[in-house]
Amino acid sequence: MKTAAQIVTAVAGGLLLAVALTAGSFSGSKESISDAERGHPAGWSSAFAHGAAAKSQSAGFSICTTCHGAEYAGGASSTSCFTCHGVDAPHPKAPWRGGVYTHANADPVHAAICMLCHAKGSNSAVQPASPAPAGSEPGCFNNTLCHAIPGHRPGWSDPARHGVAAKTVPSATAGLSYCKSCHGADFSGGSASASCFTCHGVNAPHAAGPWSGKARSHATTDAGNAPVCAPCHAKGANSSMRPSSPVPAGASPGCFNNTLCHASFGRSTERSDASRHGATAE
Numbered sequence: 001m002k003t004a005a006q007i008v009t010a011v012a013g014g015l016l017l018a019v020a021l022t023a024g025s026f027s028g029s030k031e032s033i034s035d036a037e038r039g040h041p042a043g044w045s046s047a048f049a050h051g052a053a054a055k056s057q058s059a060g061f062s063i064c065t066t067c068h069g070a071e072y073a074g075g076a077s078s079t080s081c082f083t084c085h086g087v088d089a090p091h092p093k094a095p096w097r098g099g100v101y102t103h104a105n106a107d108p109v110h111a112a113i114c115m116l117c118h119a120k121g122s123n124s125a126v127q128p129a130s131p132a133p134a135g136s137e138p139g140c141f142n143n144t145l146c147h148a149i150p151g152h153r154p155g156w157s158d159p160a161r162h163g164v165a166a167k168t169v170p171s172a173t174a175g176l177s178y179c180k181s182c183h184g185a186d187f188s189g190g191s192a193s194a195s196c197f198t199c200h201g202v203n204a205p206h207a208a209g210p211w212s213g214k215a216r217s218h219a220t221t222d223a224g225n226a227p228v229c230a231p232c233h234a235k236g237a238n239s240s241m242r243p244s245s246p247v248p249a250g251a252s253p254g255c256f257n258n259t260l261c262h263a264s265f266g267r268s269t270e271r272s273d274a275s276r277h278g279a280t281a282e
Contacts, residue, residue: 045084047092048100054090055106061090061113089117095172104181104191111138114145121146125173129153157199159207159216166205167221176205176228186231204232226253226260233260 043049053059069075072090073082086093090113092101106114115138121127129148141147156162168174184190187205188197201208205228207216230253236242244263251257256264 051100055103055110057107057109060107061110064090102181108140111140111145114138114140118145120144163207163216167218167225169222170224175222176225179205180228221255223255226255229253229260235259236261 041049054061054064064072064081065075067075067077068079068081072080073088074080081090082088085091091103095101096103117123119138120131124146126146128143128146130143132143136142136144138144152162165174166176166179170177172178179196180187180190182190182192183194183196184192186203187195188203189195196205197203200206206218211218232238234253235247239261241261243258243261245258247258251259253259256262258264
């Protein structure tokens with residue numbers, strides 16, 4: 001099976017063939033033309049294959065338009081990108097952060113293509129922090145599209161701001177897993193090329209200890225973030241706290257089920273659920 005890099009390399013040259021075919025000698029239905037004649041390598045229908053090529057600098061979205069049209073609705077190939085994508089856009093339906101569908105690894109050179117639908121944050125849950133200066137070139141982090149210069153709101157460097165967002169309920173716009181989409185799976189840089197460790201002082205998505213009390217307290221972290229804590233703190237690793245007893249095999253990471261640092265306080269694991277212990281307390 002070809003790697004993404006091999007596929008992208010093949011596409012950069014192969015799509016030139018497709019351009020020639022569709023620009024001049026294209027004839028017949030798309031069913032009668034093989035993948036090779038279209039300029040696509042085997043397995044091109046896989047999102048991992050054509051998505052990686054579209055987001056790369058060597059191939060790119062602009063090459064896709066040569067066959068699929070300026071609006072990706074069909075063009076000379078009579079094949080709309082929308083049919084599989086499920087939306088009228090050169091990307092799949094939201095959420096498009098994380099995994100194969102993430103837009104965070106798209107080369108910034110394609111910002112002009114994104115601008116067609118996302119100028120000034122259009123069709124996006126993320127809005128630019130302030131208007132971009134008149135005449136600004138489309139860019140990923142200059143307020144022309146969805147993100148500000150660092151990709152965050154003004155004042156984001158304050159731990160009381162980004163810490164609260166990181167510790168809240170995981171979603172498409174918050175939680176520790178959201179931070180990973182730009183800063184990398186281990187928070188050491190990622191597509192943002194900005195490590196969380198530089199300011200935190202430790203190789204972790206939290207400040208240096210003690211991290212109990214005030215703005216840096218982990219006690220206010222939503223339990224949904226436990227899977228992000230697990231790689232470093234499974235079975236109480238890298239912590240002065242230890243679980244009280246072994247956890248059953250296959251148990252999902254949780255704050256109070258012995259999978260990480262804390263037990264369930266001598267109660268059954270279900271007692272960590274507020275709806276259970278709250279009813280008893282009443």
